[in-house]
Amino acid sequence: MSKQFLSSIFSFNQSFRRFSYKQVKRPSLNQLKDPNEKAANDKRPKPTLNEYLRAKISSIGPLTVAEYMKASLTYCDGGYYMNKDVFGRKGDFITSPEITQIFGELVAIWLLHEWQKVGSPSPLQIVELGPGRGTMMHDVIRVLSRFGLKDLLSVHLVEVSPHLSELQAKRLCQSSEPTKDERYYHMGETSSNIPVLWYKRIEDLPNGFSIVLAHEFFDALPIHKFQKTDGKWREILVDYNVDAKKYEFVVARKETPMLKLFLSHLDLDDEREHLEYSAEGHQILEHLSLRLEQFGGFSLVIDYGHDGTMTDTFRAFKNHEQRDPLMEPGSADLTANVDFKQMRKYVGKNDRMITFGPIKQLDFMKKLGGDVRIERLKESATPDLISQLQSGYDKLIDPNDMGSIYKVFSMFPSVLRKHLSKFPPTGFD
Ligand SMILES: C[S@@+](CC[C@H](N)C(=O)[O-])C[C@H]1O[C@@H](n2cnc3c(N)ncnc32)[C@H](O)[C@@H]1O
Structure with a gap:
């Protein structure tokens, strides 16, 4: 946003x-x-x-x-999230994956790289917490399918909003339907036959090696x-x-x-x-770290936040402007900056996880080859699209705006400590 x-x-x-x-x-x-x-x-x-x-x-x-x-x-x-589409230029805020496809593509490159470094465990569950319109996952699946991974992939979305889950299903699936299963409430299949399942709670996710993505999820949790x-x-x-x-x-x-x-x-x-x-954020991180430790996997969190320095960050956004969070409940997005220091402490409990970051989005995207990728995309684009692609990318890496405000943080089970000290996660080295 x-x-x-x-x-x-x-x-x-x-x-x-x-x-x-x-x-x-x-x-x-x-x-x-x-x-x-x-x-x-x-x-x-x-x-x-x-x-x-x-x-x-x-x-x-x-x-x-x-x-x-x-x-x-x-x-x-x-x-606020339950009955309407709040994203995009006409909504109340716009998020990085909605601005340009490069964002989701670089996230896909990152997770592919880290997955290969730990021996390409299969089958592979890609989990996203709070997927919004499903745009980032759409770009991630597109890249992973191109690398021939579709036969070992399943996609798991933790989404509380019935309305947004419908938008996600339209975006990602060729067919989908509600279920009566106690754990997942909706399921579908992408056009390349990758199964997609929806959950209300992280606790309901199936066991197994998972890569867990969370973009602008933790800032939306109650504080x-x-x-x-x-x-x-x-x-x-x-x-x-x-x-x-x-x-x-x-x-x-x-x-x-x-x-x-x-x-x-x-x-x-x-x-x-x-x-x-955020007690809810703490509980989710506790569960996430236990799951990654027990079944394997790692997680990438991207959000605006601080490293234990900020104080009063609770605020509301409507029509891209900040306003009083107590005015007309339900009509504006409520949010609070993520405290990465707390996050590091919770997932590091009992030496469960080792963490990297937070680093600036700008540094993450550049180290992942964003500059080269944008040039490649421009080579095959129409003149209109060229300027759109460039301005979108410039916005995401702007050091005075999204490039610095947004931070990237990753966590891996401690058992990988030695391996990661030799080969740190891409972008965090
Ligand atoms: C700020 S939006 C971010 C959307 C998307 N990740 C993006 O960047 O475009 C927050 C998302 O988290 C979902 N959400 C909020 N609270 C949640 C909760 N407790 N459990 C699951 N999803 C939640 C919202 O419905 C929405 O999809």
Whole structure:
């Protein structure tokens, strides 16, 4: 996503926070049931996203930022990702694979190279977390098929949005259909007969050697926010101000359960006074690292983020512009920068994974031969297409924009430590 990183604007989240004084009533279990988890045969009308958020706040008190973010993005009716196509120039943001085919092609070259270095294990599962419109996977499959891999490949997509999974199926498959299987909810086949399966959760993926791709996935996962106030850590919550008719940030008066958990992970040398933590991201990374260690494989993560330096990065984008994340939930993309330092720590637990990066997207693409590839593509392109290809590539490697903002990070099982110290992953050497 070409999102501007206006650090001055980030700080607006921190202003005008008051303490939460709200009394906590006992929740009505019926009212609070997450409609995403309702039984398929339950035909009672579902509350709208706003009704759901406000009912929750009025019965159990202010929500964590993570609860607010999760519902705003993935609530079944009105969650940002659930019912519409939000990508592209006409949408709210545009992502690298949507800008130019070179992006997905270079990712394919990278994974092909790393797969060959570890002895070309077969069969090969290519997994993507949060594939959006399916554009990157489309380019990856195209390249891998050209290298004769189609007979040993299967594609596995972890996607929570029914609408986006339909777009992905249209993009990738010649035929596809919903399934009644408990683990994968949709399946199809590409025109070159590569099976494609869709999952709601990473835990449902089949065992086996996997290459796991995640482009702009981790930034979309819900985060908790913590702030040091009068020398004490407190969680920031989201309340609804009935008089002003708007959502607003408040500071929890007491330690919340998530704060206790977070403090147990906090590095004592961390001097920041405002921190963000994605429990869902942590859980996914925990599962991913266990899976890669047990069944083999490796992972490439590309996202905007930092190495344990940023503080208040929770924000919203609509029509390519940044705006208040608490305004009209469900109408804008909510996001927070990925903390690669935390990521390294979680997957490195018990010496499970060794990691490389984060490095700048610019360096990654150049080291993978992006400059040569773009010239090759231009040789057979029409004049219109030539300038489109060049401007797309220039955008991705712009050192003042996407080239530096986006970071590339990879993880491999520790058993490969010796091998990788001699032959580091391409682009990270
Ligand atoms: C910012 S978009 C990135 C899309 C794509 N990777 C790209 O770069 O164009 C985030 C994607 O993650 C999906 N997503 C968000 N939260 C998810 C979750 N908890 N589980 C699975 N997919 C999720 C969204 O539906 C969407 O496809």
